[in-house]
Amino acid sequence: MSMNIAVFGLGSMGYGMAQSCLRAGIGVHGFDVVAEQVARFVKEGGSAAAFAEVARSLDAVVVVVLNAAQVEQVLFGEDGVVTQMREGAVVLACATVPPEFAKEMERRCAEKDVLYLDAPISGGSLKAAQGRLGIMASGSAAAFAAAEPVLEATAETVFRLGDAAGAGSAMKAVNQLLAGVHIAAMAEALTFGMTQGVAPDTFLDVISKCAGTSWMLENRAPHVIAGDYAPHSQVNIWPKDLGIVLDAAKAAGFEAPITETALARYRQAVDMGLGGEDDAAVAKVYAAQAKLTLPGAQS
Numbered sequence: 505m506s507m508n509i510a511v512f513g514l515g516s517m518g519y520g521m522a523q524s525c526l527r528a529g530i531g532v533h534g535f536d537v538v539a540e541q542v543a544r545f546v547k548e549g550g551s552a553a554a555f556a557e558v559a560r561s562l563d564a565v566v567v568v569v570l571n572a573a574q575v576e577q578v579l580f581g582e583d584g585v586v587t588q589m590r591e592g593a594v595v596l597a598c599a600t601v602p603p604e605f606a607k608e609m610e611r612r613c614a615e616k617d618v619l620y621l622d623a624p625i626s627g628g629s630l631k632a633a634q635g636r637l638g639i640m641a642s643g644s645a646a647a648f649a650a651a652e653p654v655l656e657a658t659a660e661t662v663f664r665l666g667d668a669a670g671a672g673s674a675m676k677a678v679n680q681l682l683a684g685v686h687i688a689a690m691a692e693a694l695t696f697g698m699t700q701g702v703a704p705d706t707f708l709d710v711i712s713k714c715a716g717t718s719w720m721l722e723n724r725a726p727h728v729i730a731g732d733y734a735p736h737s738q739v740n741i742w743p744k745d746l747g748i749v750l751d752a753a754k755a756a757g758f759e760a761p762i763t764e765t766a767l768a769r770y771r772q773a774v775d776m777g778l779g780g781e782d783d784a785a786v787a788k789v790y791a792a793q794a795k796l797t798l799p800g801a802q803s
Contacts, residue, residue: 506531507653509564510555510585512578514541516736517598517625518568520632521658522550525566527635528657533558559588564654565595568625571744572601579609586616594619594650598639600680600745602752603670610643610669619647622669624676626683627660628723629736636660640679642671677752680745681763686720687742688766691787694725698796704729705799727784731800739786740779742770 507530511522514536525532526549533553534545542552551558565585567578575597579586586595595613597606597620610620621643631637635658641648642665648655655662665671693716697707708725711717727733746767753760769789776792778785791798 507563508558508561509533509566509654510535510558510562511566511568512536512585513568513570513574513599514538514545515568515570516629517632518566519545520629520634521566521568521598521625521637523548523633524635525654525657526550528653530653530657533562555583555585556588559585560590562589563593564651565589565593566598566654567595568598570741571599572605575599575601575605575609580612586613586618589616589618591617592619592646592650594621594647596621596623596651596654597669598623598625600624600676600741600748601673602748603673603677606669606673619644619650620669621647621651622672623651623655624672625658626676626679631660632658639663640665640672640675642666642673643669674752677745677749681749681760683720684742684746684749684770685762685766686718687724687783688769688786690718690721690724691728691769691784691790693721694728695787695790695794695796695798698791699794724782724784727782728787729799731798733778733781733785735780735782737783738779739770739773739781739783742783742786743767743774746770 509530510533511518512535514534522532522534533551534542536542546552567575606622613620621641623639623641625637625639627637637659638661639659640663644667665675694704694707712722746763749763769786772789773786
């Protein structure tokens with residue numbers, strides 16, 4: 505049976521997911537505030553029809569935007585998609601949002617007989633383009649069943665974390681705590697190494713084969729070494745995501761001082777005008793403080 509979906513948010517992650525769905529034979533309508541991204545997607549085989557024209561034909565809407573406010577705007581804002589979708593269609597919400605927000609979106613979708621899958625994603629833009637993401641999903645059995653073709657097209661691993669929204673977003677918060685801290689720790693270690701006479705490329709060659717390595721170190725340190733901060737994942741993401749972590753921690757009466765320190769570094773990076781750069785650019789905060797010169801003309 506053919507399937508038709510809409511993808512809202514054709515950034516680095518959403519674009520890759522839309523491409524993966526196209527390869528799987530799914531009909532994909534792409535939507536983004538950046539017209540150039542939509543035009544590029546249409547050239548690759550996607551569609552850009554007005555949502556109102558295709559809404560009732562859609563089996564799923566995949567929302568890959570930046571934050572909770574944007575998710576709510578897509579779903580329930582002026583011309584929100586949920587009121588236009590057919591009964592039994594499913595929303596896959598892939599943004600990093602607070603768990604309580606995910607629960608609220610599930611409830612509001614259910615009032616309109618629309619299914620909701622809390623489905624935050626992990627793996628980066630390259631894995632998104634390859635259909636090899638990790639998806640931390642929770643929702644009803646019906647939501648999982650309705651979303652199955654999209655999950656198969658976009659994910660290497662689907663973690664089924666519960667039968668209601670919230671559990672997926674809770675796990676994503678745990679993941680983002682580690683990911684954000686690891687990127688900041690990479691930046692700190694790489695620049696500390698420079699103060700000790702360790703060149704960045706030597707740092708990566710050695711540490712990637714030792715116990716101090718991490719996936720984030722191996723993925724992001726090459727950006728610093730190349731002096732290439734074209735955004736695969738922006739610095740701007742981390743004040744939001746680590747803010748979610750700390751809000752949840754506060755509500756639980758839990759102290760997270762390492763997360764707080766990492767968040768402060770990302771906020772400094774934003775204050776330096778680096779918010780739109782790749783999150784590896786947090787290394788520039790350390791470099792500026794230590795008066796170091798990072799590799800590449802953009803440092």
